[in-house]
Amino acid sequence: MVINRIDAANAAFQVGYESPSQFSREYSRMFGAPPMSDVKRLWNDTADVNSYS
Numbered sequence: 001m002v003i004n005r006i007d008a009a010n011a012a013f014q015v016g017y018e019s020p021s022q023f024s025r026e027y028s029r030m031f032g033a034p035p036m037s038d039v040k041r042l043w044n045d046t047a048d049v050n051s052y053s
Helices: 009-014 020-032 035-051
Strands: none
Touching: 009 020, 009 035, 020 035
16 A cells, blocks of 8 residues: 555455455554554655655
8 A cells, every 4th residue: 555555445455355444444453543544654754764865
């Protein structure tokens, strides 16, 4: 999701989930936050690192 800059819905379908909401629920249960909150955090972290290059 981070590298290819895809949203949770596309990621869900690519890995075989029937619905994006199911993927988001299970991701949230496992990692404690919705997938897009982690993706946005990682995008920001990557942008911060790239700004120092």
